[in-house]
Amino acid sequence: MSEKYVVTWDMFHMHARKLAEGLLPASQWKGIVAVSRGGLFSAGVLARELGIRYVETVCIASYDHDQQSELKVLHKAEIGDGEGFVIVDDLVDTGNTARAIREMYPKARFVTVFAKPAGAELVDDYIISIPQNTWIEQPWDMGISFVPPLSRK
Numbered sequence: 001m002s003e004k005y006v007v008t009w010d011m012f013h014m015h016a017r018k019l020a021e022g023l024l025p026a027s028q029w030k031g032i033v034a035v036s037r038g039g040l041f042s043a044g045v046l047a048r049e050l051g052i053r054y055v056e057t058v059c060i061a062s063y064d065h066d067q068q069s070e071l072k073v074l075h076k077a078e079i080g081d082g083e084g085f086v087i088v089d090d091l092v093d094t095g096n097t098a099r100a101i102r103e104m105y106p107k108a109r110f111v112t113v114f115a116k117p118a119g120a121e122l123v124d125d126y127i128i129s130i131p132q133n134t135w136i137e138q139p140w141d142m143g144i145s146f147v148p149p150l151s152r153k
């Protein structure tokens with residue numbers, strides 16, 4: 001990936017809250033399913049904003065750092081065809097994870113905070129569009145570190 005898009009906790013929280021707004025009224029949902037691990041962070045915000053306490057996971061592993069490998073389903077929420085459930089991930093990139101989710105739960109509402117063009121049409125709703133050549137650096141993968149002043153370089 002040639003570019004980088006850095007996301008802070010504040011920005012992530014703001015976008016996730018906006019995603020929650022699009023899911024009103026909350027009474028239409030039986031529960032939320034987080035696509036672990038990335039989707040856990042947005043799922044927490046959605047659950048809080050919508051007052052939903054039934055939160056499940058579907059656990060999928062597909063990337064080893066920034067290289068995508070074979071997709072493995074480690075745990076599958078038992079929610080039938082997904083009708084009445086919101087499934088949330090942090091982002092769609094190639095769309096491979098989203099395709100697997102759609103296959104497992106064809107009637108669920110699938111939403112993400114970020115979407116790149118290759119996966120955008122696989123999600124029902126997303127907040128921020130990111131170019132395909134850009135790596136999204138999420139806040140849970142970063143830390144605050146000291147930067148030496150210019151005069152010391």
Ligand SMILES: O=P(O)(O)OC[C@H]1O[C@H](OP(=O)(O)OP(=O)(O)O)[C@H](O)[C@@H]1O
Nearest residue numbers: 036037038062063092093094095096097
């Ligand atoms: O559209 P795709 O190309 O499939 O990529 C999107 C997926 O990649 C990341 O998860 P990852 O597999 O890295 O696992 P993690 O959520 O546990 O970090 C991200 O959280 C999405 O689930």
Ligand SMILES: Nc1nc2[nH]cnc2c(=O)[nH]1
Nearest residue numbers: 063093134135136137138
């Ligand atoms: N953090 C992060 N994980 C990803 N998984 C697939 N694409 C991305 C991305 O751009 N950023």
Ligand SMILES: [Mg+2]
Nearest residue numbers: 036037038039
């Ligand atoms: Mg993920």
